[in-house]
Every structure is written in C-alpha cells, then in structure tokens.
Amino acid sequence: MATLFRLTICILMLWTGNAYCQSEMVPIKGSTYTPLYGRDSLQVSVSDFFMDVYPVTNQAYLEFVKEHPKWKKSQVKRIFADENYLSAWETDTSIGKSQSLQSPVTHISWFAANDYCACQGKRLPSIDEWEYVAMANESLADARRTEAYNAYILSWYEKPQTFRNEVGSTFKNYWQVYDLHGLVWEWTYDFNSVLISGESRKDVDKDSNLFCGSAAVGATDLMNYAAFMRYAIRGSLKANNNMKNLGFRCVKDKIPPK
Amino acid sequence: MKINSYLTILFFSLFSLISCSEKDSSAEETTSTESNEISETSIFNLTTEWNTEEGNRIELKDLNGKTLVVVMIYTSCQAACPRLVADMRNIESQIPRNLLPEINFVLVSIDPETDTPSRLKAFAKENLMDGEHWTFLQGTEEGVREFANVLAVKYKQISPIDFSHSNIISVFTQKGEMVHQQEGLGVDNKETVSKIIETLGS
Numbered sequence: 001m002a003t004l005f006r007l008t009i010c011i012l013m014l015w016t017g018n019a020y021c022q023s024e025m026v027p028i029k030g031s032t033y034t035p036l037y038g039r040d041s042l043q044v045s046v047s048d049f050f051m052d053v054y055p056v057t058n059q060a061y062l063e064f065v066k067e068h069p070k071w072k073k074s075q076v077k078r079i080f081a082d083e084n085y086l087s088a089w090e091t092d093t094s095i096g097k098s099q100s101l102q103s104p105v106t107h108i109s110w111f112a113a114n115d116y117c118a119c120q121g122k123r124l125p126s127i128d129e130w131e132y133v134a135m136a137n138e139s140l141a142d143a144r145r146t147e148a149y150n151a152y153i154l155s156w157y158e159k160p161q162t163f164r165n166e167v168g169s170t171f172k173n174y175w176q177v178y179d180l181h182g183l184v185w186e187w188t189y190d191f192n193s194v195l196i197s198g199e200s201r202k203d204v205d206k207d208s209n210l211f212c213g214s215a216a217v218g219a220t221d222l223m224n225y226a227a228f229m230r231y232a233i234r235g236s237l238k239a240n241n242n243m244k245n246l247g248f249r250c251v252k253d254k255i256p257p258k
Numbered sequence: 259m260k261i262n263s264y265l266t267i268l269f270f271s272l273f274s275l276i277s278c279s280e281k282d283s284s285a286e287e288t289t290s291t292e293s294n295e296i297s298e299t300s301i302f303n304l305t306t307e308w309n310t311e312e313g314n315r316i317e318l319k320d321l322n323g324k325t326l327v328v329v330m331i332y333t334s335c336q337a338a339c340p341r342l343v344a345d346m347r348n349i350e351s352q353i354p355r356n357l358l359p360e361i362n363f364v365l366v367s368i369d370p371e372t373d374t375p376s377r378l379k380a381f382a383k384e385n386l387m388d389g390e391h392w393t394f395l396q397g398t399e400e401g402v403r404e405f406a407n408v409l410a411v412k413y414k415q416i417s418p419i420d421f422s423h424s425n426i427i428s429v430f431t432q433k434g435e436m437v438h439q440q441e442g443l444g445v446d447n448k449e450t451v452s453k454i455i456e457t458l459g460s
Contacts (some may be wrong), residue, residue, distance in 0.1 A: 079299045
C-alpha cells in the first residue's frame with residue numbers, strides 16, 4: 001500500500017510537472033482567406049484547430065531536453081541543429097541568470113521545434129494557419145487593413161531584443177492568443193515552401209508580385225511590407241538554423257486524425 | 259475493487275506519459291549502435307521510412323555504402339522535372355560504366371500521395387531509369403518535408419497536381435554526408451560529375 005502511495009505521488013508530480021509546461025491552447029475557427037502576401041485570387045482554407053496561447057518558454061523547453069537528452073545542446077547532432085542551437089543557455093540544463101524562464105525559448109532549429117511539438121502530441125502550425133491567426137488584433141479577426149495594427153508590427157521590427165521579454169507581454173488577440181507579433185519570430189511547419197531564395201529562375205517568377213510595390217505608402221503597402229518581412233525570413237532559413245529572435249509554438253488538429 | 263480500478267488508472271496514466279519518450283529511446287538505440295559509423299551531419303541520422311519503386315520498405319541508412327546522387331521531383335510534373343530528370347541522366351551518362359555499381363541515383367518524390375511505388379516504377383521504365391543504380395522513393399508527407407529541409411530544398415503545392423520547387427541535385431558520400439549541391443536547370447554538370455567520382459576515390 002505504501003508503495004502504491006509513493007507511486008501515486010510520483011505520478012502526480014510527473015503529471016503536474018507535465019501539465020505545467022504544456023501550454024494552454026485555444027480553439028481557432030477555420031475559414032478561407034487571402035494571405036497577406038500573395039495574389040488576390042489565391043485564397044487558402046484553414047480548418048478548425050487549437051493553438052498554443054503562448055510561444056514555448058525556456059522553462060517548458062528545459063523540461064523537454066531533460067526528458068529527451070538527444071536535444072541537449074551538447075548532444076544534438078549537427079544535421080538537426082547548427083552550432084548556435086540553444087547558444088544563449090549557460091549549460092545543457094540551465095539557462096543562465098541573465099534570462100527569464102518565462103521568456104520564449106529561442107536559438108531553436110526547425111527539427112527541434114518539430115520534435116518538441118510531436119512529443120506533446122501536437123505539431124507546428126502551417127504558414128497559412130499561423131498567418132491566419134496572426135492577422136487578428138485585439139478585437140478583429142482580420143485587422144490587416146487597420147493602420148494601428150500594421151504600425152504596431154512595423155514598430156516591433158525596429159525594437160531591439162524583444163526576445164528577452166516574457167511570454168504574454170504583448171497583446172491578447174481576437175482568438176485569445178498572445179505574442180504573435182511583438183516578441184519573437186516563429187517557426188512554421190512548411191517554412192520551406194517559401195520560394196524566394198532565388199535558386200532557380202523558374203521559382204523566382206512565382207514571387208515577382210512581391211517586388212511590384214506601388215509608390216504611395218498606404219495601409220496596404222505597410223501591410224504588405226510587414227508580411228514580406230516574415231516571408232523573407234522564412235525564405236532565408238534553413239531547418240538547422242537557430243536564431244536568437246526565432247522561437248515557436250505548437251498547434252493541434254481539432255479532430256485528431258483516426 | 260477500489261484499489262483495482264485505481265491501479266488501472268495509474269497504469270494507463272503511466273502509459274500515456276511514457277509513450278513519447280519510449281519512442282525516443284528506441285530511436286536513440288538505433289542511432290547509438292550505428293554511431294561509430296555515422297557522423298553527426300549524415301542523412302542516415304534520419305529515421306523516416308520510405309517505399310522504393312520495387313515496393314521495399316527502407317530507411318535512408320539502408321542506402322549506405324554507395325555514393326548518393328539525390329534529386330526531389332514528382333512524376334506528374336510537366337515543367338521543371340523532365341529537365342531535372344534529364345540532368346540526372348546526363349550526369350549518369352558521364353560516369354564511367356565500371357563505376358556505376360558504386361553509385362545510387364535517388365529520386366525522391368515530393369508528392370507521396372500520387373507517387374506510389376507502382377507509379378514510380380512505371381515512371382522509371384518510361385524514362386529508362388529502371389537499372390540497378392536508380393532508386394525512387396515514396397515517403398510520408400512529414401518524412402518528405404524533413405528530408406527537403408535537410409537538403410534545403412523548398413517546395414510548395416500550388417494546385418492539386420502541381421508543385422513549385424527548387425531544382426537542386428545533391429551528392430552524398432557513402433556515409434551520407436553532403437559534399438556537393440548543384441542548383442538550377444540545365445547547368446553545367448561537370449563539377450557534379452567530378453565530385454561524384456571524387457567520393458569514389460576516398
């Protein structure tokens with residue numbers, strides 16, 4: 001009986017420990033929309049899903065590497081993460097005094113982010129899903145034509161070191177999701193579907209509309225510029241890259257397959 | 259009775275807790291037994307499963323021992339792929355015949371839903387690429403995405419039957435380490451050919 005009791009305590013601790021780093025999720029109602037950057041005729045559909053309210057924190061990732069030693073920075077294989085992986089952390093299992101446990105984890109490769117989400121029974125969001133949720137401001141599901149929304153994003157691009165702030169320090173959007181803008185850039189599952197790196201003439205054609213800006217700077221141009229920055233970052237990344245201002249969050253399908 | 263149901267709950271909760279780490283440790287086991295041979299940057303670290311055009315189920319590390327020349331295509335492609343495939347054949351034709359058994363030309367489909375093993379086999383026959391040194395691979399959607407990321411290949415489905423994708427041919431050593439990438443269509447294949455032959459000398 002005593003063993004049983006101890007076992008229970010142990011499991012409960014594991015459980016709460018787990019629950020603690022499992023980020024809270026909120027439902028996102030799917031729809032069809034025209035992505036910020038793309039041709040007018042190009043609509044994409046997004047199904048219902050759940051999204052993490054916050055980006056994954058240092059604390060949550062710390063728990064993860066303790067459970068999965070292959071993702072410790074001393075043990076990770078170079079094919080999955082370059083030498084900048086977790087480079088802001090002091091050791092394998094401590095982040096150092098200058099940082100907060102509640103800050104988003106950065107210096108994370110796509111492989112690491114992808115595996116983290118898989119281990120929580122989740123996945124990385126697609127670009128279309130991420131952009132869909134990110135076009136909301138506090139009150140509108142699609143605030144892309146709102147001047148203040150675009151100005152906010154662009155002013156963030158100019159602010160240094162926002163990745164040091166804690167999660168939840170920006171605004172809660174229409175979907176109750178925090179920090180899509182204003183904290184860190186975020187990995188997406190299919191970031192490598194952005195074909196603007198110009199490795200072949202054929203591919204570049206697809207994005208020529210990106211560079212045909214109009215001369216006047218109206219809300220639409222600002223909005224395109226803000227989105228262009230995100231797509232350009234995605235287009236320039238390799239999956240084993242780790243940037244100091246690039247974190248991630250996970251999503252989950254509403255109806256799990258099978 | 260009470261204790262019994264209690265135990266059941268405990269058992270199941272334990273089970274759900276360890277399911278992911280379990281998968282993890284088994285993956286680690288397989289890589290650790292191999293670790294003396296495989297370097298950190300080898301594509302043989304990937305543990306995804308693939309079907310060949312012959313209907314065999316393999317992991318990438320099953321391709322070890324031969325120099326790999328890899329390209330990502332899809333068979334219903336009308337525009338760039340025929341030229342990419344032509345590039346592959348052109349490279350192959352510049353390799354001395356006696357060296358071919360040491361090389362594996364691998365074509366990985368970015369459209370695993372359409373490109374079943376039988377379809378890949380038909381494509382191989384049509385394009386006269388059915389020899390021993392040609393391999394076609396069908397993966398899972400996730401496996402293909404991961405593999406493309408290792409190759410830094412970009413692709414996007416732009417309609418139900420069409421993808422746009424980067425045109426990259428990669429060369430790997432017998433141990434799965436990338437030594438060369440050729441980008442673009444119809445470019446001069448000389449450097450790629452000499453790199454392939456170089457890997458055979460080592």
